[in-house]
């Protein structure tokens with residue numbers, strides 16, 4: 105234990121409020137307790153865990169409702185990457201096609217998935233507002249397209265693609281997957297708070313599947329991602345026979361799955377409810393606007409007005425994000441950066457408070 109304590113002491117911790125670069129956060133005590141109580145569960149061998157299986161079905165149903173769907177099926181998986189891989193895998197096996205159309209702003213998990221699945225990435229440039237350029241997307245969606253990806257909360261800047269317009273370009277039989285890994289637990293509550301937000305989920309008729317990650321803004325423990333689909337039997341096309349297990353086939357990428365996060369996600373959603381998530385999102389947005397004000401006070405320009413709790417900040421001429429990031433790290437602060445457009449990036453998760461933002465900007469002023 106002393107050895108473990110030593111390793112832990114070298115790590116950064118959400119509770120310090122100095123991680124302003126991660127899309128994960130410290131889960132509330134109830135999520136942690138639920139996780140620990142289900143630490144033995146392994147839905148890779150689900151026949152042994154009918155109780156956890158039932159919870160997984162309920163969590164998928166609730167997430168489906170949050171995404172404005174009915175009769176949604178899916179799985180709790182290890183995170184956004186695994187869910188995105190599943191979307192491409194199902195599309196490839198169902199359509200027999202190989203092209204994957206996604207915006208330049210898509211998460212790198214799609215490049216990873218294309219490599220694994222021997223699919224062809226077709227990257228679409230962004231328009232001036234840094235979301236997918238619809239005209240350019242129109243030109244590359246064709247009868248070789250297996251799946252089109254739209255972003256509901258980009259990793260780098262939290263932006264939302266024009267998903268209704270993108271949906272209108274989807275040919276019959278082509279898959280349309282929305283990556284709401286981050287935005288799925290933000291956009292619905294921003295809508296509740298009166299922000300004008302576009303439709304991004306199963307309300308759009310062409311959307312076939314969605315990634316939403318409870319281990320990001322869903323306040324669950326890691327690892328918890330969700331793959332949701334409205335295509336009945338969609339995952340049969342990736343099913344593998346599993347004769348030695350209690351289930352006859354597996355329809356996830358992972359075999360053994362740490363399934364404690366199923367209980368943790370259930371606990372987070374039952375405990376917080378819509379009202380709780382709304383408050384969390386409101387606090388994160390208030391802190392994000394506070395950070396935007398601090399940036400402007402330093403004479404720094406925002407890349408865009410924040411849509412959600414992710415903020416891109418341009419540095420003064422001649423200051424390199426990589427260097428500023430490294431100097432902040434030396435001082436104990438972790439921010440992130442974006443290569444295009446070149447900027448530093450703050451992710452204002454629930455563990456980040458206004459007082460942390462104030463301290464960060466004091467350091468940033470010195471570093472610049």
Ligand SMILES: Cc1ncc(COP(=O)(O)O)c(C=O)c1O
Pocket residue numbers: 127182183184185186188211213257258259283284285286317329
């Ligand atoms: C939009 C988006 N999709 C997918 C992922 C990948 O998620 P994970 O790291 O949980 O695999 C991320 C990670 O930040 C993300 O922001």
